[in-house]
Amino acid sequence: MSLAFPKRPGIRRALDAVLLAAFLTLLSGCNYSFTGGGLPQHIRRVYIEPFENETPYPGLESLLLRELQDRFPGSLGVRLASQSSADAIVRGKLKSAEEQTTNINPNTDASGRIGRLEAQVQVSFDAEIYDVQNDKVLWRGNSITALGAFNPNTEDVDDGRRKALQQAVQRLIEGAQSQW
Incomplete structure (x- = not known):
């Protein structure tokens, strides 16, 4: 027994x-526990620098900055800080943002136009997380692509851009987590 x-x-x-x-x-x-959230333990405060914007869409960098500030700290267990008091700096460059049609309706409408069923915005960017204390890059991603699909009949291209930027932030978070 x-x-x-x-x-x-x-x-x-x-x-x-x-x-x-x-x-x-x-x-x-x-x-x-998730202390450090995927970053080295001494990284507790992060400054998120506005990304350079090389796209033809002014304001895209502001949308990305807001999305990063909303999601990055909580996902990695850090707090936002000023540049002078930060342990790490997140910075990067928006390289391109293009709208693409991904699915069409082969039937033409009354005016003879072919309708779009689905489209997407493709955003390409470079980013890095820089460790201020140790003066080194913790993570770098070049030519990272993020996609934001949208239905052009019920949504507009801004919805696609927003979705692409959300995916861009997710890729940055995953990149930071994959290093530790």
């Missing part, structure tokens, strides 16, 4: 085993 599982009816014993396994899993998880 096992001390851990005294003789009990089959279902009751199975339930005890499942509860014990769940408790041990929960207990072992208590010591695990």
